[in-house]
Amino acid sequence: MKKPPTIRVVAAVIMSAGRYLITQRRPSAVLPMLWEFPGGRVEPNETDATALRREVMHRLGVDIVPGPLMSFVSHPYERYTVDLYLYECTLASGAPQENNVNAFRWVSSDEFDQYAFTPADELSMNQLLGIS
Numbered sequence: 001m002k003k004p005p006t007i008r009v010v011a012a013v014i015m016s017a018g019r020y021l022i023t024q025r026r027p028s029a030v031l032p033m034l035w036e037f038p039g040g041r042v043e044p045n046e047t048d049a050t051a052l053r054r055e056v057m058h059r060l061g062v063d064i065v066p067g068p069l070m071s072f073v074s075h076p077y078e079r080y081t082v083d084l085y086l087y088e089c090t091l092a093s094g095a096p097q098e099n100n101v102n103a104f105r106w107v108s109s110d111e112f113d114q115y116a117f118t119p120a121d122e123l124s125m126n127q128l129l130g131i132s
Helices: 048-060 109-114 119-129
Strands: 006-016 019-024 039-041 063-076 081-093 103-107
Touching: 006 048, 006 063, 006 119, 019 048, 039 048, 048 063, 048 081, 063 119, 081 119, 103 109
Parallel strands: 006 081
Antiparallel strands: 006 019, 006 039, 019 103, 063 081
């Protein structure tokens, strides 16, 4: 049996005033309507930082400054495995807009359990919050 492909994905953990920026996937997306940290797939020959800036600009219309790696999880889905790298990021310019997401919210870590996250993002959140 052939091993499913692995997709490298980066996501931005953006915090402001004690709240985290999360986005909701569109109804037509894979894993529709689930919540996640903003980001996306790293293209061939692209650095994680470049992919983060491109994806967050595409989805929310804001520029970010990528910072240090905070978390890594590998999560197998049915047809592929996602290697998800979460980076601490800061907003450089702009105000978030729902350009290529269904919605976005600023939420505290206490509110995470009120949102249905993608499995990989949920694993990352648990790592960040120290929950096993």
